[in-house]
Amino acid sequence: MKKDFRVQYPLWQMAFIVLFGFMAFSITGVSTELNQNSQGFSYSLEFNPIESIFLFGALFISFISILIFTRKISNHNKQNPDQKISMWQIRPLEYLEQDEGMTHITRRAAQKVYTFFVWALPLLAVMYMVFDLPRFWMILGILFLALMQYLIYYLEIRKHLGEEEE
Amino acid sequence: MLQNRVKELRARFGFSQGQLAERVGVTRQTIGFIEKGEFSPSITLSLKIAREFEITVDELFWLEGEKSI
Numbered sequence: 001m002k003k004d005f006r007v008q009y010p011l012w013q014m015a016f017i018v019l020f021g022f023m024a025f026s027i028t029g030v031s032t033e034l035n036q037n038s039q040g041f042s043y044s045l046e047f048n049p050i051e052s053i054f055l056f057g058a059l060f061i062s063f064i065s066i067l068i069f070t071r072k073i074s075n076h077n078k079q080n081p082d083q084k085i086s087m088w089q090i091r092p093l094e095y096l097e098q099d100e101g102m103t104h105i106t107r108r109a110a111q112k113v114y115t116f117f118v119w120a121l122p123l124l125a126v127m128y129m130v131f132d133l134p135r136f137w138m139i140l141g142i143l144f145l146a147l148m149q150y151l152i153y154y155l156e157i158r159k160h161l162g163e164e165e166e
Numbered sequence: 167m168l169q170n171r172v173k174e175l176r177a178r179f180g181f182s183q184g185q186l187a188e189r190v191g192v193t194r195q196t197i198g199f200i201e202k203g204e205f206s207p208s209i210t211l212s213l214k215i216a217r218e219f220e221i222t223v224d225e226l227f228w229l230e231g232e233k234s235i
Contacts, residue, residue: 099196
């Protein structure tokens with residue numbers, strides 16, 4: 001069960017969030033220039049070397065990760081033809097709803113995540129109102145909440161699925 | 167809290183968690199959750215488990231502080 005893709009899915013999401021963080025760092029640090037005259041306009045983006053490395057490194061790793069990720073979904077669907085999942089489904093992929101026991105632990109994990117957001121979102125909103133933060137730090141705050149959401153969910157599910165068969 | 171004899175009866179009947187789970191149509195983990203008291207099963211699942219052990223539901227489950235029949 002621990003190897004079930006739906007159990008590992010939050011780890012994948014956390015990895016994608018970290019990669020997105022690197023992309024956000026690169027993109028928010030870019031210099032932009034807009035020139036407009038009577039004949040038209042030009043728009044240029046200028047990356048410094050470190051930001052370029054982060055951006056292209058993150059894009060490359062994301063591309064490889066998405067390939068592996070889709071392969072994993074495909075394998076999961078082959079192994080569990082009656083519990084197929086899709087990258088494009090609206091319901092979160094991490095929900096375990098094979099039976100009433102699994103639905104119960106999914107609900108408990110989701111409740112913990114909900115409790116986290118009840119406190120974290122207002123706190124983040126207050127921080128953004130009080131401090132004049134650069135755009136990157138605002139994005140980083142949102143990504144941190146998203147990361148925590150998946151971490152809380154994953155740890156709760158793992159806690160219940162940790163024991164081997166007796 | 168709901169108490170139960172699932173683990174005891176499962177051992178008596180020689181079932182693994184996986185075998186009992188298969189017989190009643192749930193995952194092995196759900197049997198584990200019930201045995202540990204982490205989860206109170208529905209009436210339907212309780213009836214299915216009790217039927218496997220050839221006893222009634224109130225012989226299998228009881229409320230904490232009350233004696234099982």
